[in-house]
Amino acid sequence: MKLASFTHRGRPGYGAVIGDGIVDVRPRMPRLHSLLDVLRADALKEVMDVAANVRPDFPLTDVQLLPPVIGPEKILCIGVNYGNRNEEYKDGSEKPKYPSMFFRTPGSFVGHGQPLIRPPESPQLDYEGEIVIVIGKECHRITAEQAADHIIGYTLCNEGTIRDWVRHAKFNVTQGKNFDRSGSIGPWMVTADEIEYGKPLHLTTTVNGEVRQDDTTANLIFDYGALLAYITTFTTLKPGDMIVTGTPTGAGARFDPPKWLKPGDVIEVTVPEIGTLRNGVEDGL
Incomplete structure (x- = not known):
């Protein structure tokens, strides 16, 4: 899986890159505010499960990758x-x-x-x-x-x-x-x-x-x-x-x-x- 950090309309997020879009995981896992939080919590499997079979929230062209x-x-x-x-x-x-x-x-x-x-x-x-x-x-x-x-x-x-x-x-x-x-x-x-x-x-x-x-x-x-x-x-x-x-x-x-x-x-x-x-x-x- 491809995981990215980004901003969308000035709001920070992180999530899974699916094709030409990105699934915003942050609102789906509100206790973890960043990909660094995910890694420190050993929660990568949870992110993968959350992003599985979900349509992207934004096209990549609409976000600024960090x-x-x-x-x-x-x-x-x-x-x-x-x-x-x-x-x-x-x-x-x-x-x-x-x-x-x-x-x-x-x-x-x-x-x-x-x-x-x-x-x-x-x-x-x-x-x-x-x-x-x-x-x-x-x-x-x-x-x-x-x-x-x-x-x-x-x-x-x-x-x-x-x-x-x-x-x-x-x-x-x-x-x-x-x-x-x-x-x-x-x-x-x-x-x-x-x-x-x-x-x-x-x-x-x-x-x-x-x-x-x-x-x-x-x-x-x-x-x-x-x-x-x-x-x-x-x-x-x-x-x-x-x-x-x-x-x-x-x-x-x-x-x-x-x-x-x-x-x-x-x-x-x-x-x-x-x-x-x-x-x-x-x-x-």
């Missing part, structure tokens, strides 16, 4: 996680022994169809198409073999980055990864029962129709199990937390000259089993 999980405790992003990305750096380093990672704030992401904002501080807005795993059950110090039991669904991310700002300091990339509304997550979450765990997923990113990124998760250095086993050694993952699993080669910074995003550009991140996350670009004030 990131699927609003207000998660943690959004943890993985860097340089495709084998050929490590080679892309041309520094002669071997594949890493441990994942590189950093946190992003919820406010740095918009939903499907909303513009990414290029800030006035820099023209170097870049794209990074990625697959996101959503945690459904609290986990601490789990093994790689236990990971599948803790993943509730999958979504997509354009992990927009202000490239020169990731180099403002010696030991972190936080600034360039957290400009308000510089990235996106969506368009919805596909529940884990719809996607075979461990199946290679084919990810593409296009800018104005031009394919820039094209790879599969078969090339991940650290697969989902390895990521969750490592991450949960130092932090407890909770329902609704999201792990942004890394981007393939082909980001704009790697072209000569670089291909930065500009107002009017349209970026699409696609995985057939999940859907397409589409965003334009606008200048911010």
